[in-house]
Amino acid sequence: MSKNILITGGAGFIGSHVVKLFVEKYPDYQIINLDALTYAGNLENLKEVENSPNYTFVKVDIQDAEKLDEVFKTHQITDVIHLAAESHVDRSISDPLAFVKTNVFGTVNLLNAAKKAWAEKLDEHLFYHVSTDEVYGSLHDGGFFLETTAYDPQSPYSASKAASDHFVRVYANTYKMRTVISNCSNNYGPNHFPEKLIPLCINNIKNMKPLPVYGKGENVRDWLFVKDHARAIDTVFHKGNAGETYNIGGFNEWKNIDIVRLLCQKMDEKLGRPSGTSEKLITFVKDRAGHDLRYAIDATKIQKELGWEPSLQFEEGIEITIDWYLANQDWLDHVTSGAYQDYYASHYTE
Numbered sequence: 001m002s003k004n005i006l007i008t009g010g011a012g013f014i015g016s017h018v019v020k021l022f023v024e025k026y027p028d029y030q031i032i033n034l035d036a037l038t039y040a041g042n043l044e045n046l047k048e049v050e051n052s053p054n055y056t057f058v059k060v061d062i063q064d065a066e067k068l069d070e071v072f073k074t075h076q077i078t079d080v081i082h083l084a085a086e087s088h089v090d091r092s093i094s095d096p097l098a099f100v101k102t103n104v105f106g107t108v109n110l111l112n113a114a115k116k117a118w119a120e121k122l123d124e125h126l127f128y129h130v131s132t133d134e135v136y137g138s139l140h141d142g143g144f145f146l147e148t149t150a151y152d153p154q155s156p157y158s159a160s161k162a163a164s165d166h167f168v169r170v171y172a173n174t175y176k177m178r179t180v181i182s183n184c185s186n187n188y189g190p191n192h193f194p195e196k197l198i199p200l201c202i203n204n205i206k207n208m209k210p211l212p213v214y215g216k217g218e219n220v221r222d223w224l225f226v227k228d229h230a231r232a233i234d235t236v237f238h239k240g241n242a243g244e245t246y247n248i249g250g251f252n253e254w255k256n257i258d259i260v261r262l263l264c265q266k267m268d269e270k271l272g273r274p275s276g277t278s279e280k281l282i283t284f285v286k287d288r289a290g291h292d293l294r295y296a297i298d299a300t301k302i303q304k305e306l307g308w309e310p311s312l313q314f315e316e317g318i319e320i321t322i323d324w325y326l327a328n329q330d331w332l333d334h335v336t337s338g339a340y341q342d343y344y345a346s347h348y349t350e
């Protein structure tokens with residue numbers, strides 16, 4: 001069946017992989033990518049699909065309710081996959097309100113726009129919220145996050161995502177909107193903004209700059225290749241049951257310090273530097289305030305019920321990721337200097 005799917009945050013890291021997958025895999029769907037193009041949204045991520053007949057870009061901030069109404073009307077939106085969000089925990093610690101505005105207020109705006117546009121036929125449409133495992137808080141002694149784990153957010157970022165998850169569920173309960181939520185672990189891969197651990201380290205190793213490891217580097221994250229997350233979103237969108245939550249993860253836990261050492265070793269090999277050169281860049285710095293110790297996802301439900309599982313081993317995914325950053329210096333230059341904004345100006349008119 002033909003659909004007009006609104007994907008929010010489609011110029012961002014995870015969003016751009018989702019947009020590319022949907023545009024290429026589903027030529028019968030119209031994909032409307034709605035993005036505010038903040039510092040982390042870059043249309044260069046979408047070069048491969050920007051001229052596809054089933055792809056449209058609209059520059060809109062989800063805080064703008066009027067524009068959202070217009071987009072739903074103009075493009076006759078049938079379904080939403082909502083990824084637009086402020087995502088960096090460190091930024092949320094210095095500016096919590098920015099996260100409330102986009103992640104909470106923006107999500108409620110979007111829910112309202114969908115509710116209004118879909119009116120009496122709410123049961124014919126789907127609102128899919130893409131969320132994070134951080135809503136479950138921090139694990140201190142073994143165990144995994146299950147879909148039934150109680151929410152216990154510990155940072156302004158995770159509190160804002162938890163609030164937006166709650167609002168999505170409330171719209172299902174109160175207004176009978178068909179909704180689905182997935183909560184995913186840490187992603188890595190091409191197009192990741194170099195403020196996050198893996199791309200930041202790759203970029204700094206390349207430039208022989210210090211690698212800031214928070215605290216002792218003992219914190220644990222579960223890493224998933226971004227294209228596997230995009231495949232999971234495709235699976236949940238098409239096969240997931242309305243009203244359900246699906247945890248997505250790689251069963252791939254790493255201590256931060258081990259990841260950083262692995263990147264140093266691989267980069268030394270690739271750059272032809274003597275072994276041990278990059279490790280000297282490791283610098284232990286002040287810990288993140290309220291730093292969550294460990295995230296670990298139990299992804300059994302999505303594997304068993306929907307048949308999704310990660311396709312890439314971590315070693316393979318990291319190779320692809322490093323090679324991508326080494327081959328895409330222009331992309332790095334553009335996102336770090338702000339010049340990526342020129343791409344929008346030269347390709348689109350307001």
Ligand SMILES: Cc1cn([C@H]2C[C@H](O)[C@@H](COP(=O)(O)OP(=O)(O)O[C@H]3O[C@H](C)C(=O)[C@H](O)[C@H]3O)O2)c(=O)[nH]c1=O
Nearest residue numbers: 087088089132133185186195196197212213214219256
């Ligand atoms: C940037 C940076 C990070 N770290 C540590 C902090 C974390 O323990 C780990 C990963 O940090 P990062 O900021 O890359 O990602 P998380 O804070 O785990 O959060 C990420 O994964 C979840 C699921 C989301 O939902 C977030 O949106 C996403 O940003 O490395 C350092 O030690 N040094 C650094 O310079």
